[in-house]
Amino acid sequence: MSRDASPGGLTLRLEEEFRKTPLAENLGHSLAPQALEPLGPADYPAFGRGDLLVTRHRGEFIKPCPGTLNYNCCGLTIFHFGLGCTIGCRYCILEAYLGTAALVLFGNVAEGLADLRELLRRPPAERPRRFCTGEFTDSLLLDKRTGLAAELITMFAETEGAVLELKTKTDHTDHLLGLKHKGRTVISFSVNAPDICRCEESGAAPLSARLKAAQRAAAAGFPVGLHFDPLIVHPNWEEGYARTAQMIGEHLAGAEVAWVSLGCFRYLPSLKEVMLARHPETSIYDGEFIMGGDGKMRYPRPLRTRMYRTLVKALREALPEKTVIYMCMESPRVWRDVFGRDPETEGLAAELDRRAMELCG
Ligand code: SF4
Numbered sequence: 001m002s003r004d005a006s007p008g009g010l011t012l013r014l015e016e017e018f019r020k021t022p023l024a025e026n027l028g029h030s031l032a033p034q035a036l037e038p039l040g041p042a043d044y045p046a047f048g049r050g051d052l053l054v055t056r057h058r059g060e061f062i063k064p065c066p067g068t069l070n071y072n073c074c075g076l077t078i079f080h081f082g083l084g085c086t087i088g089c090r091y092c093i094l095e096a097y098l099g100t101a102a103l104v105l106f107g108n109v110a111e112g113l114a115d116l117r118e119l120l121r122r123p124p125a126e127r128p129r130r131f132c133t134g135e136f137t138d139s140l141l142l143d144k145r146t147g148l149a150a151e152l153i154t155m156f157a158e159t160e161g162a163v164l165e166l167k168t169k170t171d172h173t174d175h176l177l178g179l180k181h182k183g184r185t186v187i188s189f190s191v192n193a194p195d196i197c198r199c200e201e202s203g204a205a206p207l208s209a210r211l212k213a214a215q216r217a218a219a220a221g222f223p224v225g226l227h228f229d230p231l232i233v234h235p236n237w238e239e240g241y242a243r244t245a246q247m248i249g250e251h252l253a254g255a256e257v258a259w260v261s262l263g264c265f266r267y268l269p270s271l272k273e274v275m276l277a278r279h280p281e282t283s284i285y286d287g288e289f290i291m292g293g294d295g296k297m298r299y300p301r302p303l304r305t306r307m308y309r310t311l312v313k314a315l316r317e318a319l320p321e322k323t324v325i326y327m328c329m330e331s332p333r334v335w336r337d338v339f340g341r342d343p344e345t346e347g348l349a350a351e352l353d354r355r356a357m358e359l360c361g
Helices: 022-028 041-046 109-121 148-157 194-200 207-219 237-252 269-278 301-318 332-339 344-360
Strands: 011-015 034-036 051-055 062-064 077-079 103-106 130-133 163-168 185-191 224-231 257-264 324-327
Touching: 011 022, 022 051, 022 109, 034 051, 062 109, 103 109, 109 148, 130 148, 130 344, 148 163, 148 185, 163 224, 163 344, 185 207, 185 257, 194 207, 194 237, 207 224, 207 237, 224 237, 224 301, 237 301, 257 301, 257 344, 301 324, 301 332, 324 332, 324 344
Parallel strands: 011 034, 011 051, 051 103, 077 130, 130 163, 163 185, 185 224, 224 257, 257 324
Antiparallel strands: 062 077
């Protein structure tokens, strides 16, 4: 039986102005709301694990992926609906970045959905092709309570020339499988070597549960995506990643796998101290790292190249040729060493756009 990765024991704290919104009503089916004074991000650290804050977002809901200096980016556009995650991966930047273990959902998300609807009404040539949710959270962690993904899937099903990607480390997908999607939503699973899933992502659904959820999504006609990010050096990593690739082949034979991204472990120096204080037993920060051109610590280039080549070979054996395999936030030099070419950010984005358009017809 799979573990339920959704956070239990949540206290819903809701700003008064959002009490009558569809989001509050959906959350109210399983949680009793408590009143919350209007907050800003500077107030989030006063709350902690178990708090679910529904508050106003004052910035943009739709924005391009920020990418990272000197590395090729895949060019996704993000729909930003909330912050925080309880899965607790020991490499997660959120631990150092957010300053709180509380979860935050934007009570005015309807304004964001209206902006998105308007953007999707523009002719395809005048707007992005690929969208995702969850820059600072897991796309589906709370979705069984919020119902947001269903609204987005329906919106994209009604829009030609655009694809939505929902990325998760949960197996919270079955409530979406009956929706009309027209192949325009890719349900993506973040996966890793079995030992990394077990030890470093212990709050996530087990690897086999994620792949079974992917299998069910594919059976319901959804294209699926896979993300190996971060690839982590650990004892027998070659065998570990080969095993995951083999499991992918077993679960997704015949499925429409849109794309697989690969990204080696990288972190801001400040994250290491935070994580080692919380998880002194983890060894993922041991070993050799160098400072990259974006200020993040990365494995040395020859090691990254070896890891990518190992994965690409194993995945090519497991998946059909048309599956796009690409690297997330990698340097032109590593692209040339692994794939024999450097598409640059524009070329990579165009390649993924083409694949997205193939999927959604
Ligand atoms: S699932 Fe993603 S957002 Fe959540 S803790 Fe893990 S890395 Fe962070």
